[in-house]
Amino acid sequence: MERRYMPVVIFLAAITVGIIIMVVISVVQNKPLYQKYKYGIVLDAGSSHTSVFIYEWPAEKENNTGMVQQKHTCNVKGKGISSYSANPQGAGASLQECMNEAKQKIPAHRHPETPVYLGATVLDSVALSLKSYPFSYQGARIISGQEEGAFGWITVNYLSENLRKPTGTLGALDLGGASTQITFVPQQKIESSDNSIDFRLYGNNYHLYTHSFLCYGKDQALKLSMGKKLESTLKTDPIELRDPCFHPGYKVPRTVPDVFNTPCTKELKLANENFLHVGLGNWSQCQQSIRKVFNTSICSYSKCSFNGVFQPSVYGDFGAFSAFFFVMDFLNLTSDSLATTKEKLAAYCSTPWEKIVGNHPKIDQKYLSEYCFSATYILTLLEDGYKFTSNNWKDIRFIKKIGDSDAGWTLGYMLNLTNMIPAEAPDMPLMPYGGYVTFMFFFALLILVLLLLVYLYFHRSTRTAQKDII
Numbered sequence: 001m002e003r004r005y006m007p008v009v010i011f012l013a014a015i016t017v018g019i020i021i022m023v024v025i026s027v028v029q030n031k032p033l034y035q036k037y038k039y040g041i042v043l044d045a046g047s048s049h050t051s052v053f054i055y056e057w058p059a060e061k062e063n064n065t066g067m068v069q070q071k072h073t074c075n076v077k078g079k080g081i082s083s084y085s086a087n088p089q090g091a092g093a094s095l096q097e098c099m100n101e102a103k104q105k106i107p108a109h110r111h112p113e114t115p116v117y118l119g120a121t122v123l124d125s126v127a128l129s130l131k132s133y134p135f136s137y138q139g140a141r142i143i144s145g146q147e148e149g150a151f152g153w154i155t156v157n158y159l160s161e162n163l164r165k166p167t168g169t170l171g172a173l174d175l176g177g178a179s180t181q182i183t184f185v186p187q188q189k190i191e192s193s194d195n196s197i198d199f200r201l202y203g204n205n206y207h208l209y210t211h212s213f214l215c216y217g218k219d220q221a222l223k224l225s226m227g228k229k230l231e232s233t234l235k236t237d238p239i240e241l242r243d244p245c246f247h248p249g250y251k252v253p254r255t256v257p258d259v260f261n262t263p264c265t266k267e268l269k270l271a272n273e274n275f276l277h278v279g280l281g282n283w284s285q286c287q288q289s290i291r292k293v294f295n296t297s298i299c300s301y302s303k304c305s306f307n308g309v310f311q312p313s314v315y316g317d318f319g320a321f322s323a324f325f326f327v328m329d330f331l332n333l334t335s336d337s338l339a340t341t342k343e344k345l346a347a348y349c350s351t352p353w354e355k356i357v358g359n360h361p362k363i364d365q366k367y368l369s370e371y372c373f374s375a376t377y378i379l380t381l382l383e384d385g386y387k388f389t390s391n392n393w394k395d396i397r398f399i400k401k402i403g404d405s406d407a408g409w410t411l412g413y414m415l416n417l418t419n420m421i422p423a424e425a426p427d428m429p430l431m432p433y434g435g436y437v438t439f440m441f442f443f444a445l446l447i448l449v450l451l452l453l454v455y456l457y458f459h460r461s462t463r464t465a466q467k468d469i470i
């Protein structure tokens with residue numbers, strides 16, 4: 001290499017080093033500094049259970065959809081805290097195991113800033129107990145049915161990442177033990193103000209239809225249905241309640257208060273309180289009997305679901321979770337057509353009780369005996385109640401989780417209370433970090449190639465000039 005080129009080479013080398021340093025610094029400088037995770041705890045005190053949900057998210061990204069994930073869930077032993085009305089102190093104590101698990105799962109230095117929310121039907125003694133933990137207790141709230149429906153909708157759409165995309169959203173169907181909710185974005189006007197709820201999320205407006213039917217959770221619906229049967233039969237047959245929704249050979253002694261010990265059924269006073277609950281296993285008669293708990297004859301709107309409640313036509317895809325999933329999944333009915341579901345269910349309900357028990361020796365017989373009723377109730381609620389048809393039955397997805405997170409109101413509730421779904425879309429970086437690094441790499445490579453070409457051109461042109469001189 002001739003000496004006179006040295007300055008050029010040094011210049012090019014300096015530029016090259018400078019570019020590499022620039023690229024490395026800007027890549028490192030812009031690396032998202034994922035601080036440690038942040039956490040939130042929500043207690044779902046349902047009518048038949050209490051669950052503790054622990055959520056986590058990268059603090060840096062808390063305003064991005066889909067970033068909050070369920071880290072852990074713990075089911076409180078027994079029937080949940082709403083069963084402690086007679087013994088409120090017991091309610092707080094029952095949470096101990098799950099709350100101690102939460103202390104293990106969440107890094108100790110995060111405890112003071114971790115909010116704890118308690119939702120659904122609750123007891124004050126629980127509040128006292130929750131304040132004794134090192135978390136930041138945010139109070140207990142009775143969640144209204146409308147909120148339960150709306151927060152379930154937020155959960156399933158947040159987890160499906162529908163809230164950032166202009167694509168359609170998922171309707172939400174929640175079936176509990178005491179109540180059931182339906183929430184979706186309708187295609188037509190919402191005629192009753194109690195059934196409409198508006199959200200502005202990430203810059204998009206959502207005008208939701210929602211309704212919560214108290215007493216139409218599957219446990220209360222069973223009491224409604226048995227209550228109607230008792231009213232009509234026990235006057236004539238004070239000994240036996242012959243029930244088509246229970247398997248042939250099923251025979252269990254019950255008392256009238258067992259059925260009427262709920263505000264959902266009006267008191268029925270009968271001289272004889274004991275009766276035998278006898279199964280007939282006749283699916284079509286079962287469906288007929290369940291239809292009696294839905295009043296579809298009164299409607300002062302353009303259209304109703306049942307009991308005079310306005311409901312626009314169902315539209316789009318739906319996520320059906322909680323007991324919708326537990327029941328249909330147990331019977332393997334989550335992916336059949338409506339017609340096939342009915343055929344399978346008729347066969348299942350007519351199966352003798354001792355065969356059912358023999359096939360499921362480990363399942364608690366209280367739950368096991370009710371699957372025929374519960375599945376028939378679900379079908380009747382969806383088809384006769386909400387007006388789903390054989391055409392859009394396939395649009396109902398029976399789900400337990402989306403990703404690692406359970407479908408249910410608790411995640412939506414926490415997102416709302418922690419303002420983690422801003423009304424306006426947060427600025428998105430021009431490109432994701434990975435794209436940025438790739439871009440900088442190829443940009444630097446391009447500059448280097450250009451410099452090399454300049455150098456070669458320069459070198460060749462001086463060589464040519466020399467030859468001319470010679």
Ligand SMILES: Nc1ccn([C@@H]2O[C@H](COP(=O)(O)OP(=O)(O)OP(=O)(O)O)[C@@H](O)[C@H]2O)c(=O)n1
Nearest residue numbers: 046047048049176177178179217219322323326
């Ligand atoms: N693995 C499970 C869990 C629950 N269930 C039943 O499913 C129903 C609803 O459960 P859940 O969603 O927990 O109801 P809750 O939240 O307790 O009821 P609500 O929302 O009405 O308060 C209850 O009958 C429960 O016995 C079930 O069959 N299998």
Ligand SMILES: [Ca+2]
Nearest residue numbers: 046176177322
């Ligand atoms: Ca529930």
